Amino acid sequence: MTAHTKLNRKAAFIDLLVVVAILVVVKQSFLPFSMVYAGPVSTFSAMAAATYLLFRRGYSWADLGLKWPESWWKTLGITAAVFAAFLATAGSASALADLMFEDVGTSGRFDFVTGNFDAYLLIMALVWTHGSFFEELLFRAFIITKSSDALGGSRIASLIAVLLAAIFFGYRHYYYQGMHGAFVTGSIGLLFGLIYLKVGRQNILPLVLAHGLANSIAQTTRFLG
Template sequence: MTSDNDNEPKSELRIKWPPFMDLMILIAVLVVVKQALIPVTLLYAGPISTTSAMIVGTVLLKRRGMGWRDLGFRKPEGWMRTAGLGVLVFVAIIATSGTAGYVADLLFEDVGTSGRFDHVEGDIAAYATVMLMVWTHAAIFEEALFRAFVINRVLATLGGGRAAEVFAVLFSATFFGYRHYYYQGMNGALTTGAIGLVLGLLYLWFGRRNIWPLVLGHGVINTIGMTARFLGVRGD
């Protein structure tokens, strides 16, 4: 015997190819540009790749009748609330970094940043240059690309839904961790991947309408780290 449900059409996962192609193009730019530049400049390989990806991402979004505003780069409804959420993001990064860092130390050697920022200590010009990178490449570009673009394009590819959200955040976090492997090793990749996971969840929690808290939290935490390096407080 068969039930009425047996005759109902089965739901299938249908990949939407336009957003999938957008995602693959952006990832290709991020990977190829960075890998090509690592032998030339360890310091600027990442920033140049994210800058290139921002340009390509802007073109891809425009082709779809969209812009970065649609992904959360819009004027917040209230800057005080945004600042408060930025504090929440900052605390979340600190907590995740400490917890994931502890686990990573048990599993992998901590190579720090492989001397990538050693030149910053005591050098005001180098510090100013790196701070520019902090608030462009790290705070704005990484949040725009790894949270806003990647998560939204994955969701569009899979058609949305809770399962798609879970996959989108996990994919974004994994790729974010991979992006830091080249100078932080597996220890840093695991830690930054965990941070990326939390930031992705917060992005969804904020409704994908306001990414500025992530930018603020990310920028402040990196500012503190680079300022500490400049002052010689830490030297990894």
């Protein structure tokens, strides 16, 4: 291993550590005050840090897959396929989780949305920032890329990075969904991570759109009661 390779791996590890630390520390700091906004505050903070770290290394989000698509029809087609895979994975993972863990739903985190149009508009704004763009850019693009680079950048390193990112994604949902929700969301994170390796590095928008669609349906259903 050359000195330059060692330096790149060290830099990737430091960047990864900084962003993961922000995601954990900021959320845990805000949880005593708000279960609803602790997650969004931490992702907004981490996005700012990740953007700065990419810029500092001479990169941008475009290098990790955030690009204007050459064909929106193709992008929407891939989005539909990703969403179908999401439904299949979520259903299978939920059925398996039912055998092992109690399903606590969302522990009342979003009860305030039911029948409240102002709250619904607010939560939809968070869905399409924190809950789709930011989560995909952070938990797929940034964490997988930096983890893979820190581990050497090989195909095996990328697969290990996907697994680690999926576990962390599941952990992020444990505080209000319990082990049942953590298992399901971790499984979805694993699926989305593998898709990121396949197509997301070229264009991450299908993952963003599928994620946002899933969250939009959930919140609209909740609003309608």
